[in-house]
Amino acid sequence: MTEAEINEFRNSLTELIIGAHRADAVHLIDKISEETGYFVAINEILEPVLIEIGEMWSKEKLSLAQGYVAAKITEDVLQNALQTSDWQSKTTINKIPVVLANIEDDFHSLGRKMVATFLQASGWQVYDLGNDVTAAEMVDAAVQYQAPIIGVSAMMYTTAINIRKVREEIDSRNLQDKIKLAVGGAIFKVRPELTAEVGGDGTSSNATQVPALFSELLLTIKN
Amino acid sequence: MQSIERVFGTIMGNPVDRTPFTLTTSLYGAKLTGYLVPEYYSDPEKYLKGQIAVVNEIEPDILFSPFAIVKEAESFGSVSIYSGNNPPNLKKPAITDHSGISSLQMPDLENHPSLIYLIESTRLLSEQYKGQIPVAAVCTSPTELPALIMGIEGWLETLLFQPKEASLIMELTSRFFVQFANALLTAGAACIVTLANFSNPTIITRKIAEENTIPVLKESYAQINGPIIFHHGGPNIIPFLDLYPQLPNLAGVVISPKDSFEETRKIVGNNLTIFGNINGPQLWKATPKIIEKWTNNIIENRKDDRHFIFASSNADIPFDTPLENLKVIANIIKNS
Numbered sequence: 001m002t003e004a005e006i007n008e009f010r011n012s013l014t015e016l017i018i019g020a021h022r023a024d025a026v027h028l029i030d031k032i033s034e035e036t037g038y039f040v041a042i043n044e045i046l047e048p049v050l051i052e053i054g055e056m057w058s059k060e061k062l063s064l065a066q067g068y069v070a071a072k073i074t075e076d077v078l079q080n081a082l083q084t085s086d087w088q089s090k091t092t093i094n095k096i097p098v099v100l101a102n103i104e105d106d107f108h109s110l111g112r113k114m115v116a117t118f119l120q121a122s123g124w125q126v127y128d129l130g131n132d133v134t135a136a137e138m139v140d141a142a143v144q145y146q147a148p149i150i151g152v153s154a155m156m157y158t159t160a161i162n163i164r165k166v167r168e169e170i171d172s173r174n175l176q177d178k179i180k181l182a183v184g185g186a187i188f189k190v191r192p193e194l195t196a197e198v199g200g201d202g203t204s205s206n207a208t209q210v211p212a213l214f215s216e217l218l219l220t221i222k223n
Numbered sequence: 224m225q226s227i228e229r230v231f232g233t234i235m236g237n238p239v240d241r242t243p244f245t246l247t248t249s250l251y252g253a254k255l256t257g258y259l260v261p262e263y264y265s266d267p268e269k270y271l272k273g274q275i276a277v278v279n280e281i282e283p284d285i286l287f288s289p290f291a292i293v294k295e296a297e298s299f300g301s302v303s304i305y306s307g308n309n310p311p312n313l314k315k316p317a318i319t320d321h322s323g324i325s326s327l328q329m330p331d332l333e334n335h336p337s338l339i340y341l342i343e344s345t346r347l348l349s350e351q352y353k354g355q356i357p358v359a360a361v362c363t364s365p366t367e368l369p370a371l372i373m374g375i376e377g378w379l380e381t382l383l384f385q386p387k388e389a390s391l392i393m394e395l396t397s398r399f400f401v402q403f404a405n406a407l408l409t410a411g412a413a414c415i416v417t418l419a420n421f422s423n424p425t426i427i428t429r430k431i432a433e434e435n436t437i438p439v440l441k442e443s444y445a446q447i448n449g450p451i452i453f454h455h456g457g458p459n460i461i462p463f464l465d466l467y468p469q470l471p472n473l474a475g476v477v478i479s480p481k482d483s484f485e486e487t488r489k490i491v492g493n494n495l496t497i498f499g500n501i502n503g504p505q506l507w508k509a510t511p512k513i514i515e516k517w518t519n520n521i522i523e524n525r526k527d528d529r530h531f532i533f534a535s536s537n538a539d540i541p542f543d544t545p546l547e548n549l550k551v552i553a554n555i556i557k558n559s
Contacts, residue, residue: 019427020383020430022384023264060425060458060459063424063425063426063427063428064379064425064426064427064429065379065426065427065428066428068376068379068380068383069383072380073383083483100346105304105306107262107304107313107314107315108313108374108375109374109376110374110376110379113376135521156306156309156312157309157541158306158307158309158312159306159310163286177432
């Protein structure tokens with residue numbers, strides 16, 4: 001693909017996502033992948049578009065509905081990609097494991113599921129533990145899967161403060177240099193100071209920007 | 224002048240003795256009375272006592288029926304959860320995707336305990352302050368209620384990709400909205416405050432608003448036997464605000480702290496009452512000095528606006544908010 005073609009595809013895909021045209025967007029990536037394979041189509045076209053979408057979303061130029069459409073398109077594309085040998089051969093090695101969960105008493109899974117989709121598209125191995133997960137269960141899973149990052153989601157202040165228990169669990173096992181704690185959810189946008197209050201190592205303003213946050217956190221891990 | 228005269232005088236644009244004010248202190252009554260939150264949100268007598276305590280301490284010009292919207296969804300089969308000193312929240316939606324929509328039943332207004340609680344609380348409160356303080360009854364918009372019945376994800380998925388099923392559930396929630404809102408008015412509420420997060424630009428696109436939600440709101444609002452105050456619940460409404468003034472029975476809009484009064488007035492015209500816009504959920508951590516400044520700025524900004532009611536915006540005022548912080552607002556306004 002020439003640079004002009006790449007730009008044209010990216011612009012088209014951005015428009016399709018913003019317009020909530022799920023099927024057309026997936027079809028566009030499928031068409032591109034026929035020539036380039038899914039690995040290139042996802043890395044060169046979809047991922048840069050998701051970064052742009054994330055920036056627009058963080059500036060409140062896009063709605064939750066459009067962010068959701070972006071996640072569904074990514075999910076559909078990944079499903080198609082997983083069936084190809086091109087994607088499998090290029091992505092099965094060196095995947096970094098991460099653990100995701102909603103904190104105990106929290107049942108708002110939308111954000112977490114979107115984050116899982118965007119992380120998978122960026123090549124992370126996601127272990128999604130679901131809703132209402134205790135701190136001990138999360139840290140146990142991170143140890144079991146050798147995950148250097150735990151991503152915890154909460155929607156309300158009352159459940160978000162339970163994330164402190166994850167911080168305490170990590171610290172009490174002396175894992176603070178090996179496991180980083182990423183936090184997120186609607187309440188962290190309303191109360192940015194909450195990240196520090198619950199002992200989070202970082203947060204992201206929306207789901208599409210989580211892969212970048214995790215890459216940054218990974219750099220802070222001490223082996 | 225009684226609060227009810229002050230509030231309706233303002234809505235009609237007549238001269239009043241001072242700016243009316245209200246704070247979203249539904250939950251706060253539990254703090255003032257010491258009731259446990261779950262008992263407060265299940266016993267109408269306790270809710271009434273909580274609101275009497277609110278009146279004794281703050282004397283707002285408008286009171287609210289219980290701001291516990293998940294209780295409406297309970298009547299469709301959703302399950303709620305109490306956590307800390309907060310109103311009930313959604314734990315498990317009645318259904319999780321569009322395939323369950325056809326199995327939903329219209330709730331029985333007269334026999335479901337959650338609805339009995341909401342209606343009876345409204346009745347007791349309205350009787351208590353009849354002819355003195357108007358009660359605004361909180362009622363979830365028919366375009367918002369599906370998010371509490373099928374979860375935000377289920378509702379977004381349906382709204383975006385299953386238009387037939389989206390219409391089907393909104394048909395049901397519209398019927399419920401009309402019956403429930405009118406029951407609250409019959410119980411004595413002076414007006415309905417509709418919560419409609421799925422109307423603001425942080426949640427949906429303009430296209431969805433124009434094609435999917437506004438037509439439903441228009442049709443259902445037209446069947447309500449009283450004035451409606453529109454509460455979008457989000458960080459801002461300005462980009463979509465031009466869509467709402469034409470809704471039937473609309474008497475006012477609540478704007479958020481991020482919305483500009485000037486822009487709002489320009490868009491909605493001179494006759495609609497604007498409610499706002501001190502940040503309710505942030506009052507717990509601000510100092511009285513800062514709250515005094517916020518309040519004075521708003522009062523100064525709206526001093527010539529005959530259709531303005533000072534109100535807290537966004538969600539309910541948190542339980543942990545010091546009473547002193549609320550009294551600062553009340554004192555400034557009562558002395559203005």
